[in-house]
Amino acid sequence: MGLRFTHETLPQRVVFASGEAGHSVAAEVGRLGGARAMVIAGAAECVPADEVAAGLPVAVRHGEVVMHVPVDVADRARKAAADHDVDVLVSVGGGSTTGLAKAVALTTGLPIVAVPTTYAGSEATPVWGLTQDGRKTTGVDVRVLPRAVVYDAGLTLSLPVSLTVASALNAVAHCVDAMWAPRTNPVDQALALEGLRALSDGLPPVVAHPEDVDGREQVLYAAYLAARAFGSAGSGLHHKICHVLGGMYDLPHAETHAVVLPHVLAFNAPSVPGIERRLAAAFGASSALEGLQRLRNEVDAPRALRDYGLREADVPVAAAAVLAAVPAGNPTPVSLASITHLVHAAWEGAEPR
Numbered sequence: 001m002g003l004r005f006t007h008e009t010l011p012q013r014v015v016f017a018s019g020e021a022g023h024s025v026a027a028e029v030g031r032l033g034g035a036r037a038m039v040i041a042g043a044a045e046c047v048p049a050d051e052v053a054a055g056l057p058v059a060v061r062h063g064e065v066v067m068h069v070p071v072d073v074a075d076r077a078r079k080a081a082a083d084h085d086v087d088v089l090v091s092v093g094g095g096s097t098t099g100l101a102k103a104v105a106l107t108t109g110l111p112i113v114a115v116p117t118t119y120a121g122s123e124a125t126p127v128w129g130l131t132q133d134g135r136k137t138t139g140v141d142v143r144v145l146p147r148a149v150v151y152d153a154g155l156t157l158s159l160p161v162s163l164t165v166a167s168a169l170n171a172v173a174h175c176v177d178a179m180w181a182p183r184t185n186p187v188d189q190a191l192a193l194e195g196l197r198a199l200s201d202g203l204p205p206v207v208a209h210p211e212d213v214d215g216r217e218q219v220l221y222a223a224y225l226a227a228r229a230f231g232s233a234g235s236g237l238h239h240k241i242c243h244v245l246g247g248m249y250d251l252p253h254a255e256t257h258a259v260v261l262p263h264v265l266a267f268n269a270p271s272v273p274g275i276e277r278r279l280a281a282a283f284g285a286s287s288a289l290e291g292l293q294r295l296r297n298e299v300d301a302p303r304a305l306r307d308y309g310l311r312e313a314d315v316p317v318a319a320a321a322v323l324a325a326v327p328a329g330n331p332t333p334v335s336l337a338s339i340t341h342l343v344h345a346a347w348e349g350a351e352p353r
């Protein structure tokens, strides 16, 4: 069968420069003609943000960062940008911080230079998200795609090991779900499989030696590929489940992904044997599920949604909401019974099957 697909390549400069974030971000801001920067970073991200801000023409620092970007938080950031006549946004932090910069860019058109300090990957996608009254709305707009991303693994050294594991498994989920997501194509799959290989090889050494910059650099590289694949392929069943659960029950983003993924893999893999074999090879394992579970065991991955606040009584309501969001063309047909079983298994931390 011939190749027949469309793949959109997004306009973004990506710089890998461990130990050089200050210099590299200043250069990217200069390329964009920025003279009044708004540096956005949450409380836990102040140290890396100070390092980056030192070489910039800073007009204002903004520190109010909240996961899933509540609308009122976004509005205050937009007002700060207007009040200080900002001409470039510099985000230093995880997906929540990048998400706030995107919310400002969405209404102002200001360019973003993103400096990621987790493996969430928001910096490599044109997807924005805002939350109001417990409901998360997402959309795609190329204006929110950071014009430049500077990856400095040195800035991720302070990420605690438990967050490192959950966030890297979020990146693993981008790779796996990209293999069957609605717009997947051979380019996304090539990025996803190389991302998965690098995560599978790279994460255990980082957990053993969290201070090793070279190891963290490998995981950042993998997280970038994973996000590129996910951003292009769109949300498959796994992302839809996590999106619904996260929005309805305010569950932590990365940990939810880490728990749910093996259950979705076990559910979909039997329907796509060719993809299953390629995933297994990327993990260096005899099956994809065996590879994922081996990695999860090696790094002591989050196990159960009940550990993060989901109650058993929430499972039927959550499953019904997920059913309404199932992407068309999911490899294994989804019923209320099968999705209830899947969500319950993730709640309980049961062995996936």
Ligand code: NAD
Residues within 6 Å of the ligand: 042, 043, 044, 045, 048, 067, 068, 069, 093, 094, 095, 096, 097, 099, 117, 118, 119, 120, 121, 122, 123, 125, 126, 127, 128, 129, 155, 156, 157, 158, 159, 160, 163, 167, 170, 253, 254
């Ligand atoms: P996060 O940004 O909330 O970070 C988690 C915690 O880690 C925070 O307390 C943060 O301050 C802290 N932290 C971050 N970097 C640190 C560092 N280097 N040292 C110490 N502490 C550090 O969580 P996340 O998982 O990175 O991002 C989750 C958010 O990003 C969610 O809202 C999710 O929906 C969004 N997201 C969006 C996309 C997209 O394409 N739009 C992709 C992935 C994630």
